Amino acid sequence: MKRIQILALGVLIGVFCVMAVGRFAPARGAADATDMLQARQDLAKEKALLDQMNMQYQTMQHDMSMTNQMQMTPTEKAMMKQMNQMSQMIKMLVQSNMYLTDVLQMMTKGQPQ
Secondary structure, three states: OHHHHHHHHHHHHHHHHHHHHHHOHHHHHOOOHHHHHHHHHHHHHHHHHHHHHHHHHHHHHHHHHHHHOOOOOHHHHHHHHHHHHHHHHHHHHHHHHHHHHHHHHHHHHOOOO
């Protein structure tokens, strides 16, 4: 069962990475000024979305910490532990997407407008 969970998480992370890289194809090699402007706008939207996801993550962590204070069965505790591990992986994924967005924004700043 644990192998299936790890495999599913790996597939999920892979899908997110492919979506992130595919979404910014115009930002990588755009020579045209309109493409560059569109890439900058897309990156700004992505940054805002990632900031929103980060706020939702903080809310989720607060809710989980409140839930952890309740009395639980051993099964519920195990489920909460797995949820906590998954939330840590989600946090790492969001952070890596933020780093990628920051790098792409820096790369597009040097391009002509």
